[in-house]
Amino acid sequence: MAVDLLLGLQWGDEGKGKIVDVFTSNYDIIARFQGGPNAGHTLVFNGKKHVLHTIPSGIFHENKVNLVGNGVVIDPVIFKKELDKLAEQNVDYKKSLCISRKAHIILPTHRLLDAASEASKGKAKIGSTLKGIGPTYMDKTGRNGIRVGDIELSDWKDKYRALADKHEAMIEFYNVDIQYDLKELEADFFEAIETLKGLKFIDSEEYVHQAQQSGKSILAEGAQGSLLDIDFGTYPFVTSSNTTAAGACTGLGVAPNQIGKVYGIFKAYTTRVGSGPFPTELFDKDGETMAKVGNEFGATTGRARRCGWLDLVALRYACQVNGVTELIMMKGDVLSGFKTLKVCTAYNYKGETITHLPYNIEEENITPIYTEVKGWEADLTGMTEASQLPENLNAYVEFLEKELNIPITIVSVGPDRKQTIVRKKI
Numbered sequence: 063m064a065v066d067l068l069l070g071l072q073w074g075d076e077g078k079g080k081i082v083d084v085f086t087s088n089y090d091i092i093a094r095f096q097g098g099p100n101a102g103h104t105l106v107f108n109g110k111k112h113v114l115h116t117i118p119s120g121i122f123h124e125n126k127v128n129l130v131g132n133g134v135v136i137d138p139v140i141f142k143k144e145l146d147k148l149a150e151q152n153v154d155y156k157k158s159l160c161i162s163r164k165a166h167i168i169l170p171t172h173r174l175l176d177a178a179s180e181a182s183k184g185k186a187k188i189g190s191t192l193k194g195i196g197p198t199y200m201d202k203t204g205r206n207g208i209r210v211g212d213i214e215l216s217d218w219k220d221k222y223r224a225l226a227d228k229h230e231a232m233i234e235f236y237n238v239d240i241q242y243d244l245k246e247l248e249a250d251f252f253e254a255i256e257t258l259k260g261l262k263f264i265d266s267e268e269y270v271h272q273a274q275q276s277g278k279s280i281l282a283e284g285a286q287g288s289l290l291d292i293d294f295g296t297y298p299f300v301t302s303s304n305t306t307a308a309g310a311c312t313g314l315g316v317a318p319n320q321i322g323k324v325y326g327i328f329k330a331y332t333t334r335v336g337s338g339p340f341p342t343e344l345f346d347k348d349g350e351t352m353a354k355v356g357n358e359f360g361a362t363t364g365r366a367r368r369c370g371w372l373d374l375v376a377l378r379y380a381c382q383v384n385g386v387t388e389l390i391m392m393k394g395d396v397l398s399g400f401k402t403l404k405v406c407t408a409y410n411y412k413g414e415t416i417t418h419l420p421y422n423i424e425e426e427n428i429t430p431i432y433t434e435v436k437g438w439e440a441d442l443t444g445m446t447e448a449s450q451l452p453e454n455l456n457a458y459v460e461f462l463e464k465e466l467n468i469p470i471t472i473v474s475v476g477p478d479r480k481q482t483i484v485r486k487k488i
Contacts, residue, residue: 063273063274063277063278063279063280063322064274064320064321064322064323065093065270065274065280065281065282065310065314065316065320065321065322066089066279066280066281066282066321066322066323066324066325067281067282067284067307067310067321067322067323067324067325067384068081068082068085068281068282068283068284068325068327069284069288069305069306069307069324069325069326069327069384069386070284070286070287070288070305070326070327070328071287071288071289071326071327071328071377071380071381071384071386071389072287072288072289072328072329072332072333072334072373072376072377072380073287073289073290073296073332073333073334073335073338073340074286074287074290074334074335075102075287075329075333075335075358075360075367076287076327076328076329076392077104077327077329077392077393077474078103078119078283078284078285078327079102079103079104079105079114079119080103080104080105080106080119080392080474080477080479080482081325081327081390081392081472081474081482082103082118082119082120082281082283083105083107083119083120083122083123083479084479084482085281085325086119086120086123086126086281087123088279088281089120089126089279089280089281090126090127090273090278090279090280091126091127091128091129091270091273091278091279091280091281092118092119092120092121092126092127092128092129092280092281092283093118093128093129093130093131093266093270093280093281093282093283093314094116094117094118094129094130094131094134094282094283094285095131095133095134095282095283095284095309095310095313095314096131096133096134096284096285096286096303096304096305096309096310096313097133097134097135097195097284097285097286097301097303097305098115098116098134098135098136098137098168098193098194098195098198098285099115099116099136099137099140099141099168099193099195100115100191100193100195100285100286100301101114101115101116101285101286102114102115102360103115103119103285104477105119105122105479106477106478106479107122107478107479107480111477112147114144115140115144116130116134116136116137116140116141116144117130117141117144117145117148117155117159118130118283119283120281120283121148121153121155121158121159122151122153124158125158126158127158127160128155128158128159128160129160129161129162129264129266129269129270129314130159130160130161130162130165131162131165131266131282131313131314131315132162132163132164132165132266132267132313132314132315133165133303133304133309133312133313133314134162134165134166134313135165135166135167135168135194135195135198135199135202135303136161136165136166136167136168136210136258137167137168137173137193137194138167138168138251138254138255138257138258139170139250139251139254140193141254141257141258142253142254142257142258145257155261156260156261156262159261159262160261160262160263160264160266160269161210161258161261161262161263161264162210162263162264162265162266162267163209163210163211163214163263163264163265163266164209164210164211164265164266164267165209165210166198166199166201166202166207166208166209166210167198167207167208167209167210167212167213168193168194168195168198169194169198169208169222169225169226169229169251170226170244170247170248170250170251171225171226171229171230171233171244172194172197172198172201172229173192173193173194173247174194174229174233174240174242174244174247175194175197175229175232175233176190176192176193176194176195176196176197177192177240178232178233178236178238178240179196179197179236180192181236181238181239181240182236182237182238190336195301195302195303196302197229198302199302199303200302201225206225206228207225208221208222208225210258210263211263213255213258213259214259214263226244226248230244266314266315267314267315267316268315270314270315270316271315274320282310282313282314282316284305284309284310285305286301286303286305287305287380288305288306288380288383288384289376289380290305291303291304291305291306291309291383292304292305293306294306294383296338296339296423299336299337299338299339300338306380306383306384307321307324307383307384307385321385323387323388324384324385324386324387324388325386325387325388325389325390326380326381326384326386326388326389326390326468327389327390327392328372328377328380328389328390328391328392329356329372329391329392329393329396330372330391330392330393330394330396330397330458331352331356331369331370331371331372331393331396331397332369332370332371332372332373332376333352333356333358333367333368333369333370334367334368334370335360335365335366335367335368336365339423339424339425339428340368340370341370341373341375341376341406341409341423341425341428341429341430342370342371342372342373342404342406342430343368343369343370344369344370344371348400349368349369349370350369351399351400352369352370352396352397353366353367353369355396355399356369356393356396371403371404371405371406371430371432372403372405372406372462373406373430374405374406374407374462374465374466375406375407375408375409375416375417375418375419376419376423377466378417378418378419378465378466379418379419381466381468386468387468388468388469388470388471388488389462389463389466389468389469389470389471390470390471390472390473390474391459391462391470391472391473391474392474393474394442394455394473394474394475395441395442395443395474395475395476395481397437397438398437398438398439398440398441398442399437399439400437401436401437402434402435402436402437403434403435403436403437403458404432404433404434404435405432405433405434405435405461405462405465406430406431406432407431407432407433407465408430408431409423409428409429409430409431410428410429410430410431411427411428412427415431433461435454435457435458435461436454436457437454438452438453438454438455438458439452440452440455442455442475442476443475443476443481445475445483446480446483447483448473448483448484448485448486451473451483451485455473459473459485469486469488470485471484471485471486471487471488472484472485473485
């Protein structure tokens with residue numbers, strides 16, 4: 063059985079968690095392959111809102127395996143809080159959740175390093191979520207990191223102490239005012255480690271291989287968006303992992319020829335959290351309306367999201383690097399009421415019209431070239447069938463399909479699990 067992928071195609075916050083939750087009934091295993099608690103996957107069903115940060119979004123479905131892969135970095139304290147919330151809802155996570163021994167652990171000092179590094183940058187800060195993600199991946203590539211499998215070893219605390227001491231020396235080097243009580247942070251950390259030890263640890267690449275051999279269906283769940291990829295995103299305003307399709311191979315141990323469908327998720331408009339270039343960003347009432355109607359605030363940080371028109375140059379690029387086979391459009395309901403919509407179909411780049419994403423998309427180099435399309439007035443949130451969608455919305459979707467040359471198979475018309483309309487099946 064091939065492994066299917068579900069990826070965000072913009073700067074994150076596309077609605078991946080909701081669609082994974084919707085798709086879970088079709089799969090045996092849901093596997094996270096990168097990122098950490100900087101992700102905020104929001105699920106809404108039965109009138110309740112649930113926010114997950116590290117745990118895969120299939121956790122609320124019975125008899126499904128939820129796997130945290132080797133490419134993920136885990137903060138035990140945040141992970142424990144997620145588990146506690148699941149326990150309150152009578153979710154039997156010990157039965158359904160497993161963790162790769164090769165996943166790296168975020169230490170309390172990783173978070174402190176993150177804060178010190180960001181504070182030292184002043185106005186040049188990259189907009190980190192301050193969850194310790196970057197420093198943890200730095201230790202991973204620097205071959206200093208502590209992995210989940212290490213906590214099964216008798217001397218793992220010696221390794222912890224050596225790394226934490228090194229981190230404190232680095233914090234001193236930044237020479238910024240960071241106040242902290244490490245003993246207090248460590249008390250919570252070691253308590254959470256004990257909770258982590260109560261879960262099932264696996265050699266995930268072998269687990270996934272055997273699952274494929276036995277005919278199990280697997281959906282790999284991405285965190286963050288493709289434009290935040292460490293290699294292909296808007297560097298340096300990116301995350302610290304590979305958020306694109308290739309990251310699923312390295313983050314789960316899946317061979318490239320074992321990848322099946324690649325579902326790409328995008329909003330009907332564009333948003334971005336934190337710093338970095340954003341060619342179609344709006345600073346007018348249209349942008350304010352998108353933010354208000356779309357409730358555009360980060361599920362992890364609570365930060366307001368910047369809003370703008372859909373950027374097809376960036377979206378086309380994301381489809382290309384991911385090999386997207388099907389598209390899913392989210393938040394079509396947010397655009398209801400706009401008489402006219404704009405779609406960026408090309409850039410004026412230093413006087414030249416281009417349709418690809420160049421190396422630098424800073425404001426001084428890029429002017430978006432827009433195509434206008436008619437909006438729709440109808441409230442979409444109560445619609446359940448594709449036949450109910452307004453004509454102008456269908457025209458908008460068909461315009462996007464033609465520009466991207468990829469079918470848009472699903473349109474989301476609200477945050478609830480049930481507000482998901484299948485346009486076509488392929």
